[in-house]
Amino acid sequence: MFAIRFIKTQPTTYVLKYVNGRLKSEGQGLAFFYFAPTTSLVAIPLESVDVPFIFKQGTGDFQEVDIQGQVTYRVVDPKKLAQLLNFTLANNSLNYVSDAPEKLPQRLVNLIQVLMQSIIGKSSLRETLNATDSLVTAVKAGLAHSQEVTELGLEVLGLSILSIKPNPETARALEADVRELLLRKADEAIYARRNAAVEQERAIRENELNTEIAVENKKRQIREAQMEAERSVQEKKQQILEAEMQGNIALEKQNKELVVLASENLRCEADAKVYTLTATLQALAGVDTKILQALASMGMNPAQLVALAFHDLAASAEKIGQLNVSPDLLRELLQHSPEESSSKSTQLKSAKKS
Numbered sequence: 306m307f308a309i310r311f312i313k314t315q316p317t318t319y320v321l322k323y324v325n326g327r328l329k330s331e332g333q334g335l336a337f338f339y340f341a342p343t344t345s346l347v348a349i350p351l352e353s354v355d356v357p358f359i360f361k362q363g364t365g366d367f368q369e370v371d372i373q374g375q376v377t378y379r380v381v382d383p384k385k386l387a388q389l390l391n392f393t394l395a396n397n398s399l400n401y402v403s404d405a406p407e408k409l410p411q412r413l414v415n416l417i418q419v420l421m422q423s424i425i426g427k428s429s430l431r432e433t434l435n436a437t438d439s440l441v442t443a444v445k446a447g448l449a450h451s452q453e454v455t456e457l458g459l460e461v462l463g464l465s466i467l468s469i470k471p472n473p474e475t476a477r478a479l480e481a482d483v484r485e486l487l488l489r490k491a492d493e494a495i496y497a498r499r500n501a502a503v504e505q506e507r508a509i510r511e512n513e514l515n516t517e518i519a520v521e522n523k524k525r526q527i528r529e530a531q532m533e534a535e536r537s538v539q540e541k542k543q544q545i546l547e548a549e550m551q552g553n554i555a556l557e558k559q560n561k562e563l564v565v566l567a568s569e570n571l572r573c574e575a576d577a578k579v580y581t582l583t584a585t586l587q588a589l590a591g592v593d594t595k596i597l598q599a600l601a602s603m604g605m606n607p608a609q610l611v612a613l614a615f616h617d618l619a620a621s622a623e624k625i626g627q628l629n630v631s632p633d634l635l636r637e638l639l640q641h642s643p644e645e646s647s648s649k650s651t652q653l654k655s656a657k658k659s
Contacts, residue, residue, distance in 0.1 A: 308341045312398050319383040321347035346394045349383040353462055356410040360418050368430040374466040382458030420447040437466050
């Protein structure tokens with residue numbers, strides 16, 4: 306009675322039931338009673354399995370790299386797999402009777418390692434470190450066409466390579482090479498920046514010099530314009546002075562001509578007066594002085610006549626013993642003399658004006 310047992314499997318498990326060496330039933334997610342002494346149960350999981358892997362590979366230039374990744378697979382033909390590997394359950398229906406199910410992922414990893422070795426062995430270290438995507442594509446294609454995978458009834462769902470690392474010494478050498486390259490690029494960047502700064506400084510200095518030259522040219526033009534203006538002003542002043550000098554010379558010439566003309570006029574007047582006086586004197590040359598004095602006294606005022614009389618008296622002073630002049634006569638003379646002198650001066654002024 307204790308030999309009759311019950312088993313219930315999940316939908317992702319494919320069960321093969323053998324009784325006395327013959328296949329009685331098969332399928333996914335079966336549940337049934339069985340007689341343990343004569344029944345063998347084969348349970349093959351159908352769900353996808355993720356298998357991580359890490360292994361060492363040698364490159365074409367004899368450098369060792371560590372490859373870390375993961376492969377995902379599932380069973381698509383459980384009957385083929387059951388014929389090649391022992392997936393028989395133990396009497397407790399929980400464990401397998403052999404370790405073959407545990408070796409299946411390792412067999413797939415070994416196949417991946419062989420495919421990668423065939424590719425990496427032809428590449429250099431630098432090519433291998435940069436060939437993650439191409440390596441995944443090539444290995445997946447190799448697994449898809451692999452006869453071993455097909456005979457095991459497996460299907461590879463995915464493959465990913467997480468890292469490809471060289472050994473520490475090689476990594477340090479590559480880091481040194483890359484570091485030197487980066488430092489060289491940094492030096493080139495610093496040089497380019499300094500060169501650009503020098504070029505900018507040179508351009509700024511050239512602009513400053515060009516500005517100074519332009520400013521000096523403007524100043525020179527302004528000075529030349531000022532000098533030209535001053536020269537024009539000096540020329541105008543010189544022209545004005547020359548014009549004034551020419552005017553003064555012309556004026557002097559005109560004054561000279563006027564002076565000469567005035568001198569000639571005066572000489573002509575003097576000659577006319579001399580001629581008049583000469584003609585008068587010639588006419589009066591034979592006339593008695595007494596008659597001339599009498600003619601000259603005609604039209605004289607009393608004071609002049611008195612003065613003329615005193616003149617005659619003075620001429621005959623040796624013949625006169627004593628002369629008495631009354632005060633009344635002197636008073637009369639003094640009274641008439643200022644008026645007469647003023648009238649004479651008025652007559653002279655009016656004659657000059659005319």
